[in-house]
Amino acid sequence: MRRVAALLLVLALASSACTEDDPTDEPKDGPRASAADEASERLTVGAISFALPDGWRALSEEDLDEGVENAADSEAIAELTESLGIDADQFAEFLDQVDLYVYDAHGPENDFTANLNVTTPDKFPDDDQLEQLASAIGAEFGGITHEKTELGDAAVLSYELTAPTATAPIQGRSLWLDVDGTPTNITISTTVGKTADELAELVLTTLDED
Numbered sequence: 001m002r003r004v005a006a007l008l009l010v011l012a013l014a015s016s017a018c019t020e021d022d023p024t025d026e027p028k029d030g031p032r033a034s035a036a037d038e039a040s041e042r043l044t045v046g047a048i049s050f051a052l053p054d055g056w057r058a059l060s061e062e063d064l065d066e067g068v069e070n071a072a073d074s075e076a077i078a079e080l081t082e083s084l085g086i087d088a089d090q091f092a093e094f095l096d097q098v099d100l101y102v103y104d105a106h107g108p109e110n111d112f113t114a115n116l117n118v119t120t121p122d123k124f125p126d127d128d129q130l131e132q133l134a135s136a137i138g139a140e141f142g143g144i145t146h147e148k149t150e151l152g153d154a155a156v157l158s159y160e161l162t163a164p165t166a167t168a169p170i171q172g173r174s175l176w177l178d179v180d181g182t183p184t185n186i187t188i189s190t191t192v193g194k195t196a197d198e199l200a201e202l203v204l205t206t207l208d209e210d
Contacts (some may be wrong), residue, residue: 023126029068036118043099045118047179048151050186052116052199053205057105110191112166116199124176124183127155134159139172149207151179156200166191173200 019026035116042049043058100118107113127144134141134157157174168191175186186203189194 042206043100043102046183046184047210048184049208049210050203050205052102052202054100055104055106056116058100058102104190104210109168110168112163112168112170112189112191112201114188114190114192114195116189116203119185119187121183121185124178130155130157130174130176133157136159147204149177149204151177151207151209152176154204154207156204158196169193171196173197175200175203179209 003163063143067130069137097119098117099120107190129157130144131141137160139161143158144158145156145193146173147154154177155174155175159172159174161170161172163170170189170191171193173188177184188196188199188201188203
């Protein structure tokens with residue numbers, strides 16, 4: 001079930017992840033960076049690295065560990081779990097499966113904060129299983145493409161998903177590739193289809209071994 005949990009994370013890690021940061025550290029009042037803009041930095045997770053636009057911020061391993069340990073006591077997590085209809089233990093389980101979580105620090109759009117997470121599931125699904133996975137989380141299947149990257153072929157699942165906290169459907173792009181025998185899933189979630197496509201293209205064209 002880790003494959004299902006990986007996509008459920010697009011909901012479990014939405015806008016509340018940003019609420020505890022110091023607003024003076026975030027470009028919330030600046031223009032929202034386009035995914036087509038020049039990438040500001042490379043992010044590394046496990047054996048891979050890739051680029052994201054300026055204005056995106058990664059949560060550190062310490063942040064994730066703290067979220068797991070204090071899930072029941074965190075006001076932000078409590079608000080999110082209530083809106084999702086899950087409890088703190090379920091949320092902690094989701095967090096425990098994340099290798100990297102990055103969000104758009106400019107703030108929410110359509111009441112949803114665009115985000116990206118990286119997980120390493122147990123198995124690499126084929127196309128039929130990816131379509132079934134989209135169906136399992138109640139998403140509208142948008143198709144699968146196969147793209148070339150520096151690390152080999154990647155399967156890209158597109159889907160649309162209604163989220164309780166968002167005022168527009170979530171546009172998901174779930175990138176799957178095999179990294180030296182390790183299935184790797186990079187899930188992008190926004191409420192703007194063009195942005196989701198641009199982010200997926202940026203990640204795919206900048207993917208490399210660390």
